[in-house]
Amino acid sequence: MTTSPATLRRIADNRNRRSNRRLLVITTLLALVGAIFALTLMLGQSFTPPAEIIRMLSGDSLPATVFTVGQLRLPRAVLSVLAGLSFGLAGAAFQTMLRNPLASPDIIGISSGASAAAVFAIVVLSLKGPVVSIFAVTAGLGVAMMVYGLSFKNGVAGTRLILVGIGVSAMLESFIAYILSQAPAWNLQEAMRWLTGSVNGAQLGQALPLLVALIVFGGLLLGRARDLEALRLGDDMAAALGVRVAATRVLVMIAAVGMIASATAVTGPIAFVAFLSGPIAARITANSGSSLIPSALVGALLVLAGDYAGQFLLPSRYPVGVLTGALGAPYLIFLIMRVNRIGGS
């Protein structure tokens, strides 16, 4: 068995092309996120020149700019990016781990679990701030364990888990609606947040717990990116390649739920961002290597662009979840039809 130098070169070139493409995709996505971020700071109801924004950010007091950009636009953009990154990353992690695009946290009830806990903490217990996030994370983990447990029968089959998850999700959503209907001061904006997700009324202070969760849990996930990639070849194959399958699963689940729930506690379950980001990222990276980082960036892009479009590009104003929901629903129907055709294994 002799390998010719030509073959070796071909393999090396092939690999370089793959990693260059990945790098190009990531850079382009980063640039897009940056561009839309800048756009949302500059252009709302009125136009603020970039120079003024930079002066404001470096501490000059320009009362008008401090209000429109510092109070309104900046917190909104920052929260959009952080929530989008969290949803995108966690969604792709779940989809990769369970090898099914339908196994996204917002389909299988984890987002609604976190949302239900957040609503309960805010409306019934009158809590505020980071405590709400802790409630959401705990509930998210609880729902994840419940869905996993309910669908366990000689191992977990993907389709069973998804169906159980959809049921649990429907149950939790009616719980959210019930709590909201009991709320003393009925507030449509708040209700929309917990039902479809919104970054209305965002404050910069809310960004901190989200950033911490993103760094801790996101770091944990990215550390496991290679093992997650191996899991796509099947559990047995991954184990044969030296991956500790059960341990990786638990860790990925905790990290992804932690991120989803922390973001949901602030922005609500922004519809379908977790669900859409992974498949979009996989399409543009042509499946070369881990899609975690591209998915996170796609998530940020979806929330930023969705929120901007909802505010300024449509005849009336909509929260971001309404737009991402409208985008995600047809894709969900498409996927379910495809699962039905294959017969769902």
Next chain:
Amino acid sequence: MTARSLTATRLSAGYGDTDILQGLDLAVPPGRITVIVGANACGKSTLLRVMSRLLSPNGGEVLLDGKSIHRTPSRELARTLGLLPQSPIAPEGITVADLVSRGRHPHQGLFSRWTQRDDEAVANALTATRIVDLAERPVDELSGGQRQRVWIAMALAQETEVLLLDEPTTFLDINHQVEVLDLLTDLNQSRGTTVAMVLHDLNLAARYADYLVAMSEGRIHVAGGPEEVLTQENVRQVFGLESRIILDPTSGRPIMLPIGRHRMKTPTEATEERS
């Protein structure tokens, strides 16, 4: 490359409370090809799963060079012991070269970069399985036979000294079955890789095995050279099937001809015995 010794001693294993394997002993001869055969549900896949530590034993142990594989760190083990499971999954749209390169997983750490050594391993694997020309093709587009060669290439890229395979020829046409088994024999002869696999076809098993293991009800019924193992007596005991054994003129190995109830030209001893 030194041949590794893989042995199972007093192995009990199964799913839930029932032990499918019951105190099984097996020494896989180093540097040779071992083929495990047996009726459905006799425990041959379970044995392969325990020997590749996909399943933990309820009793006994599996030793690789005297060290328990269930107590070896998984990444370290994956550099010595490879496994091709029955139905691995090719991610949608992945190319051949990309998939084969995944075999390098246990050789790479969290921060270690892809090295020339990794490229060489992948190029060698593609060359050995004769799929260099398919390198840029998506795996989804390949035929069953080609796809199986890609998976074997991936296992080769892992560069393990022991390779276990669970029914590597299932779902393949007869020409591709022979091709896969020839390929594994090439690998065994050129690299000295210890190969152990489960096969369904007794005649192909006898043709390609250096050491043939016949299992029955969670135990090893008989093991040894194909001539010793593939006998009328053993086929009857292991499979409950009457048969005739003749020598294959091309390979000199035994072949089993099954005797059913119909289409028998001349009544044989065996059918007379039964009636």
